[in-house]
Amino acid sequence: MNAPSPAAPAAAPVRVEQAAVAYGARRVLDGIDLSIAPGERVAVIGPSGAGKTTLFRLIAGLVKPAEGRVHTLGRDTAALAGRRLARLRREVGFLHQQDNLVPQLRVVHNVLMGRLGHWWLPRALLSLLWPQDIGRARAALARVELADKLWALPDELSGGQQQRVAVARLMVQQPRLVLADEPVSALDLRLGREIIALLCGMAARDGVTLLVNLHTLDLLQGHFDRVVALRAGQLFWQGAPAQISQHLLRELYGAEYRALHLDEMELPA
């Protein structure tokens, strides 16, 4: 087999072409064109109801485009169903605002849930009785500084610690793409900063492509390669975090601009 030519560009893990999504008669995304490069870290921003979560659902294949095409990790999501869709989902890691963990399962089991897609059923079932690959869980927990919480129950952890366990689960899952939908909205700024740093550090170290739906714009600088801004279901702007200005945020957020205290951010006019 020939090795791929070093000059050949790697395929985009996310390619959205002129995609629209409708719920009933209502279009909530329209004419979206977006291509994400391998290993790129992208923040998605925009006012409430702009379609950020829907964009993530579209990329994950959870909703199909009413128009246009969506290619995720090289697969056309419109053509995926059953086992092929399940296979794609194994390669995509998710992180939500909260409720990422199974409350009845100890941290070690929650982390190893990230391995389920890699194991045959008997090993997955056995792991519920006696955790398989504890070493891997321990190493991932050490990376999020929770090595001592291997046997804790999620309820015994703070909100920030629970999100760190969820990041450790992503680390053992080894997805090619992570979709984090408001992962820090339930946390204060300091804890939010920790989680974003962990996520972006994991993505950089493991070569994972990362999309984060971010409400707290204070966390943009220093972590992301690109910002994609949605407004009213359309791609309103995209660029580097350093290019964001007060003018842009005013236009993007409209009535929410002051309510979110965006006028207090130190940005160029």
Ligand SMILES: Nc1ncnc2c1ncn2[C@@H]1O[C@H](COP(=O)(O)OP(=O)(O)OP(=O)(O)O)[C@@H](O)[C@H]1O
């Ligand atoms: N399952 C659904 N059925 C009908 N309408 C929906 C559904 N999910 C979302 N919507 C609508 O689609 C629009 C976009 O929603 P979405 O959750 O993608 O926005 P968002 O930008 O993530 O908002 P927020 O920042 O408030 O979470 C909203 O007007 C929402 O009410």
